[in-house]
Amino acid sequence: MLDIKLIRESRETVEAGLKTRRSEVKLDEVLALDERRRAIITEVDRLRARRNEVSREIGALKKAGEDTGAIQQETREIGERISALDAELREAGEAQRRLLLAIPNLPQEGVPEGADSTANVVVRSWGEPREFAFEPKDHVALGEALGLFDFERAARLAGSGFPLLTGAGARLERALIQFMLDLHTTQHGYVEVAPPHLVSSAAMTGTGQLPKLADDMYHLSTDDLWLIPTAEVPVTNIYREEIIRRPLPIRLVAHTPCFRREAGAAGKDTRGLIRVHQFNKVELVQFVEPEASRAAHEELTGHAEAVLQALGLPYRVLLLCSGDMSFAAAKCYDLELWAPGYGGWLEVSSCSNFEAFQARRANIRWKNREGRNEFVHTLNGSGVALPRLVVALLENGQQEDGSVILPEALRPYLGGLERLTPPA
RNA sequence: GGAGAGAUGGCGGAGUGGCUGAACGCGCCGGUCUUGAAAACCGGAUCCCGCUCGCGCGGGACGGGGGUUCGAAUCCCUCUCUCUCCGCCA
Numbered sequence: 141m142l143d144i145k146l147i148r149e150s151r152e153t154v155e156a157g158l159k160t161r162r163s164e165v166k167l168d169e170v171l172a173l174d175e176r177r178r179a180i181i182t183e184v185d186r187l188r189a190r191r192n193e194v195s196r197e198i199g200a201l202k203k204a205g206e207d208t209g210a211i212q213q214e215t216r217e218i219g220e221r222i223s224a225l226d227a228e229l230r231e232a233g234e235a236q237r238r239l240l241l242a243i244p245n246l247p248q249e250g251v252p253e254g255a256d257s258t259a260n261v262v263v264r265s266w267g268e269p270r271e272f273a274f275e276p277k278d279h280v281a282l283g284e285a286l287g288l289f290d291f292e293r294a295a296r297l298a299g300s301g302f303p304l305l306t307g308a309g310a311r312l313e314r315a316l317i318q319f320m321l322d323l324h325t326t327q328h329g330y331v332e333v334a335p336p337h338l339v340s341s342a343a344m345t346g347t348g349q350l351p352k353l354a355d356d357m358y359h360l361s362t363d364d365l366w367l368i369p370t371a372e373v374p375v376t377n378i379y380r381e382e383i384i385r386r387p388l389p390i391r392l393v394a395h396t397p398c399f400r401r402e403a404g405a406a407g408k409d410t411r412g413l414i415r416v417h418q419f420n421k422v423e424l425v426q427f428v429e430p431e432a433s434r435a436a437h438e439e440l441t442g443h444a445e446a447v448l449q450a451l452g453l454p455y456r457v458l459l460l461c462s463g464d465m466s467f468a469a470a471k472c473y474d475l476e477l478w479a480p481g482y483g484g485w486l487e488v489s490s491c492s493n494f495e496a497f498q499a500r501r502a503n504i505r506w507k508n509r510e511g512r513n514e515f516v517h518t519l520n521g522s523g524v525a526l527p528r529l530v531v532a533l534l535e536n537g538q539q540e541d542g543s544v545i546l547p548e549a550l551r552p553y554l555g556g557l558e559r560l561t562p563p564a
Numbered sequence: 565g566g567a568g569a570g571a572u573g574g575c576g577g578a579g580u581g582g583c584u585g586a587a588c589g590c591g592c593c594g595g596u597c598u599u600g601a602a603a604a605c606c607g608g609a610u611c612c613c614g615c616u617c618g619c620g621c622g623g624g625a626c627g628g629g630g631g632u633u634c635g636a637a638u639c640c641c642u643c644u645c646u647c648u649c650c651g652c653c654a
Contacts, residue, residue, distance in 0.1 A: 178613095182614060196635090202582095216633095219635095
């Protein structure tokens with residue numbers, strides 16, 4: 141949510157920023173409501189001041205045993221006018237909040253302008269894509285031969301898009317989760333948390349998934365709860381409606397399943413593990429002082445990169461353009477792994493700085509150095525998402541005989557296993 | 565799922581219609597004292613909104629919402645959450 145004061149005072153700047161987000165700018169309406177609201181507040185405050193004054197007088201008169209009939213009539217009338225104005229005020233406030241909740245965050249300076257992913261900028265690459273002496277297979281062919289997953293039977297359980305990992309495949313995923321959690325907690329200073337996988341609408345609104353993305357998520361109508369599309373939601377909302385009274389930054393890491401309806405999914409990405417309705421992810425979340433958020437964003441991105449480096453997987457870092465960023469982000473880096481069988485880059489992480497956008501929605505504040513309450517800045521990034529990490533791991537590590545060599549860093553988590561081979 | 569109890573400032577905990585933004589204690593900040601610290605003593609401090617260039621002025625908030633009343637932390641309704649006991653259960 142943007143600060144209404146910013147919209148009021150720097151309308152042109154806000155409009156210019158929103159234009160690059162392909163957002164339908166509705167500032168006229170918001171500002172009209174804001175003006176209306178403030179006018180009512182001024183009037184209501186004036187009436188209340190008068191009523192307080194008269195009420196005090198009534199108290200004094202009654203104590204003196206005098207008649208207060210006429211004067212009581214005045215306050216009764218004031219009370220009625222206050223009730224009427226209060227109703228109007230509430231309506232205007234709700235309407236304004238609805239509009240504000242639908243306005244995306246402003247891009248940070250330095251974010252390239254652009255309408256879609258073609259305007260994203262590659263800021264760096266790491267690792268060399270491997271040269272193959274044979275035609276590399278894709279992860280589905282490799283994994284099925286190795287008995288790592290079973291898509292056909294999986295479809296019996298919940299339809300397509302809900303993967304069933306089997307044997308070494310299931311264990312590989314568990315090993316990766318453990319490896320990543322250990323890396324972030326021991327090397328990067330994160331505290332591990334295990335949050336709920338279902339959250340309320342209030343939590344979804346706090347991080348910005350609602351109202352806009354309702355159709356992309358699974359909703360349990362009986363209990364009015366949502367399955368989380370990312371651990372960002374429960375973890376960021378841990379401090380909702382709170383003034384944080386411990387030193388910042390707070391760094392949290394969580395492993396959770398993620399559920400996404402991905403209504404528009406189509407094409408080759410529906411094959412295998414590339415795009416699924418349920419997947420596991422390790423997520424990094426930070427609450428930081430406003431002045432520290434830019435540095436923290438670079439650092440957090442580095443924490444996600446460290447996973448890929450430790451596994452020896454070639455990747456590139458994209459700076460997303462204004463039109464390709466998610467609703468709540470002010471700046472975002474995507475990490476993409478090279479997948480030789482797939483023949484393209486796979487997004488395994490989005491590292492975003494939300495500045496005060498989520499904090500303002502969720503009312504997450506801290507006491508700054510002047511002792512004043514101030515919204516924190518929130519950040520998060522995948523560290524990293526699993527299915528595509530598995531895809532890249534298999535496709536990059538594959539040998540001509542169909543076996544897969546495992547990165548050394550992972551072997552301790554697999555009982556020393558060096559290579560995946562077909563089950564006996 | 566059933567029965568009961570409760571929700572007040574950073575924490576504990578008073579307060580049952582006006583003088584209570586809130587006693588008291590702890591914790592916190594500043595000062596006196598001290599070589600320094602502790603103790604003791606003195607003082608300070610909630611949050612949100614509106615108006616104002618500012619000094620400041622006004623309004624609101626005792627879990628959320630609604631009501632009664634001239635006036636509500638206090639009375640009524642409702643929702644949410646917490647705790648205790650019972651039932652069920654991985």
